[in-house]
Amino acid sequence: MTISHILFQIFIEPLVLLFEVLYKISLQLIGDSALAIIPLSLAVNFLCLPLYLRADEIQKENRAIEKKMEPWVAHIKKHFSGDEQFMMIQAYYRESGYKTTFRLRNSISLLLQIPFFMAAYRVLSNTPYLIGKSIAFLPDLGSPDGLLIIGGVAINLLPIVMTAINLASAFVYTNQDMGKREKVQMIIIAFVFFVLLYNSPSGLVLYWILNQIFSLCKNVVITSNKKFFIGLTKDRILYIVSVALSIGGIALIVVSIAFLILFKSVPILLIATGILMQIPIAAQVRKLKGKKGLLENKVGKKTIFTISILSCITLTVLVGLLIPSALISNSSMEFINRWDYHSPFMHIVNSFLLAFGLFIVWFGVFYYLATDNGKKVIGTIAWILSGCAIANYMFFGTNLGIISSYLIFDNTPSFSNSEGLRNLLVLAGVILVFLFAWQKRKRIAISVQTITVIILIGMFVINALHVAGDMPQINKVMSQVSEEKPTFKLSKEGKNVVVIMLDRAINGFVPYIMNEKPEVAEQFSGFIYYPNTISYGHGTNDGSPGLYGGYEYTPEETNKRKNVLLAEKQNEALKLMPVLFNNAGFDVTITDPPLAGYSDIPDLSIYNDYPGIKAYIIENGLFRDQNQTNLAKRVLWGRNIFAYSLMKILPVGIQPWFYEGGNYQNTNPDGSTYQLVQIRDDRSHARGINSVFVDRQTTLDALPTISEASEEDENHFLMFYSRLAHSPTLLSEPDYSISQVIDNAIYDDEEQESRQFLDGRKVLLTSAFQMSHYHANMAALTELGEWFDYLREQGLFDNTRIIIVSDHGFCLRSFTDMIFGYRTIDDAMWYNAFLMVKDFGSDGDLKTDNTFMTNADTPTLAFDGLIENPVNPFTGNAVNNDKKYEDEHHIFYTDHWQVNENKGTTFLPGDWFTLHGDNLFDMSAWEYEGYY
């Protein structure tokens, strides 16, 4: 982290975020990405207007003091010399209430322009919204205009216009009592901007021109006290503009209400804009009445400052430290990039810098420049904001479900109208209480705010300790990161056993996929498909141990061994097949053993005691160029963790809008979510590339290149893990290819679609959630099919036993006949494990076998005929599938699927089901046992 990065995060990035949000709002209001620049410019300028007005005022005050001091300064300069002259002037400045630093205050207007310019440059110079966009005579707002062509040389006209306006503005100033030095300064600045912006995209220049026009109007209005416009005074014009804005705002609200009645949806942005447009008239009315406002009682400056700064600290700690740390501490491992390592704390630091910049620096700038009354208003806003932010974060939207480390929720956050209303009522209550405290109980307010800061910091420290606790594991895992690519050796002469674990692969999709893609079914010839297969758990932590270790490792059996840690039992399960095959003389290769060492990134050291076992991590993008994703991750984490935190403190009604399908109002293509995450609008439309999907697909795709046929008579065991099916992604149909923009509307049109029906049973693929899982499964099976073809070509297929199995299914609700209750977890799809097996020499069409199976059969299936009477080397018990034949099967569901949380000796309490008999498709056979 460099100094310039820190400064950028503090001073510029909060403004970038502001620009992005304002631009997006403008875009939504206007609907045209080019015209949206106009409201953006207006909004930014109106927002900064108090700043600039105050800066001008200060400059004026300064000039007045300087002018007043001039005679005596000249006197001192004339009659004193050397150090004494300097000291005398200093003493005189001091007595006159003037500081040398005041000279800087003359440049506040200019200084303020720099960060705003940088932010505008960042947002508008490279945004995809303007590239290729034309408006009026400007052909492409994404590049310089080149409008004037003289002698075959294209000259950019807009920067010239901009400079002309700048100079005109300087001329308006010259009518005032401005010093010559300042005039020259303004002219120089006009030329500096000309040089800076000459080759900039015309969209950015257009924005800057609008700013200059605004500034010019502002100067004209401010400098004139006369009736300068059709006989109207400045105040009169302000009044008329306020009334016009108010009427416009009321119209917007009326339209919104009509919208609400007609379409039953709340156009929050329109309503909010309509309400904001009432502010100027409110200010006018207050001015006319000449009454003291609610906030204008006599309050000590120091008290106001204390409450303001405490409130800003509260917001900084909450948004910059607590929320990011709560997010990251859930799974620190997910927030590291193995190809571009930075400590997860770096993300917290980044968020903190942004929060510091927004709440302390920029709030501070507004506060510093405000008049005493302005300070009160800003202080009140900060004080109330802090209360609302805490209420929103702590008590609302607390159950938004699963979120990825790229800050994408599995289910887009949505809130019922009643929750939105409840939230608004609570906020109204908070505002009233806080206003009361501000008016009457300032000392208590200070105490409460101090306590709040302490508590928030305390909570942050707890989270930080949590992350720190994960660091040894992260360091250990990072030390194992290797770019070494494995070789999957398979023998043409001996026996090969391959166990492929497809995490979350959906059993029920198989017939539909094979039906849609007969060529894939062809590739799977020789396989037996077992639809009636269960998993004893619902996730990887409770479903995979059984898969790898057999019936001794089902959740029920796992819980019986109360003296051994879950992590140890997971490791045992992951080692069972490799060790037994290794002992039987097999060459053993393992990739990505899930939750090895109870770490999200597998800890391969669990195999250190077995030199014959080769273990690798390959599913992390090893087969892919990472440069672009590295940059994208860095930028995205640098911004979106903070943006996520910001979203969490908003009223729930606007959280989904701010979330923007996971884009969080971003406009920067470098750190675009779309480079890392696919954002799905519906089952047929999506934008962006799911980077994790690409990582995983390229790994499966590389299988033929890393497989090696051996002529020797030796046996091989390969335990391979893939989460491709666990990476729901929409692909471009009908060939299911990766694409930045997905539009499958034509293919997905239900009437034209036959793929959803098979033998009279329908698979529901109506939601993006369902469809993206279907696509991911399609991709996984297609990739495996390709590999099987390769094995066939190499003459390896016949003497290879292949078991494809999943640790669990998922609650996709794609089959209405598999739902046995009203809750999400009452979906048999979730416990329906994937299982396809091809034995040695098996051939012929893909067969379906409805025999009752479980994924805990995997070891038995793998050992069959190769290892007689296998015994678990860790418990000494026989490895078999006797339990499959029992009448009852106890299946477990837990919310606590994270191994850094659920890491005792037994699983934390969860929901237990019993499947009676041996048919998971019989919904009456499912019985809920309770939560324990």
Add this chain to the structure above:
Amino acid sequence: MILYIDPGTGSMLFSLGIGLLSVLWFGARKLYMKVKYLKPRRRVTDSNVLPLVIYSDDKRYWKYLEPICREMDKREIGVVYMTASDDDPALSNTYPHIKGEFIGKGNRPYTKLNFLKATLLLTTTPGLEVYQWKRSKDVSCYIHIPHGANAMTFIRMFGTDFFDVLLLSGQYQFDNTRKLEELRHLPEKELIFVGVPYMDDIIARLAETSQPRNSETTVLLAPSWGNTAIFRRFGGKIIDLLLETGYHIIVRPHPQSFISETEMIEELMLKYPETNQLEWNNDLDNFDVLNRADILISDFSGTVFEFALAYDKPVICVDVHFDDAQYDSCWLETGNWTINTLPRIAMILTENNQGQIKEMIDQCLTDETFRSQRHQVCDEAWIHRGEGAVRVADYLERKYTELTGQSLREAGQTHED
């Protein structure tokens, strides 16, 4: 790559924390208030804080400050006398309660003074907060006392602005100070009339000393130094003119002349060696020589007012064009009090009237108008005659009690222990 967020537990933790901490917070505050009011409040009486410091930037100010020290000693009040001269008589003073302390030369005193811990600091040195000397945050009260009855008019610009208290001897000082405060938008300082302790000393010494019986008129030529002073303007000619009067002449150059104008003084001393009529004087203590003189010829040295007001004898002043551009007085419409007042107590010697110097001397010695004007000026510039040191000491005691609630005598003694 999935994780699960549950801020619900966070909100519980938050609510619990708020509850617990609120109880602790308000409990602790209540306790703090109780403890705070249980014991009587103690103010700046830290044992490291000196009750009273007198600071002098040069040894020659001992004579101005000694009367105050003597009075404090008499009252058995301990004083730390900090000086920037390593040969300051204060360092070898015999007063048991006055502890001299050399605090270094050049800029070194400021390093000490800027971080000084004291309740009261009394000094004749102006320029606090203007030059390198800054207020220490651990000194409660800075008190300035001018060298003499007219010294305030020669303080360089802003010199007394950052003091808390000025100890004055005349109404004109009060008026000028208030006017400057108004012009410079400064808070009002505490202005206390105390008199001029060291001139009280002169009066006392005069009372104890028998008046010399001069057989002949004795003229003391005591010029100041620098470009505008007598010797630079008139050279040896002034001595020639004086010798021509036939009166006994004592020439007493300014001590600084022996340092800054050595060559010129040596030349003059060679040209005008001592005779029965002419003597050169450089006594450390000027009491005797002033006492012996019947009339003083000088320029703007402080001695003019000392001689006129304390010794009550006539003065002839050389007309020097005085530029007060560097002084506080240039801010005042009323101008410089000294310059304005001088013609009332002295005759002015110029290039034009230098030939009549004898007549001027004679007129000064005999014309009663000068005497009565001297007395008028004395009333304006020097009130509380004979009470200076006592009034200063009284004020210091009062101020100390006001600031700390304690007695300076006790504090001073304790500190000495």
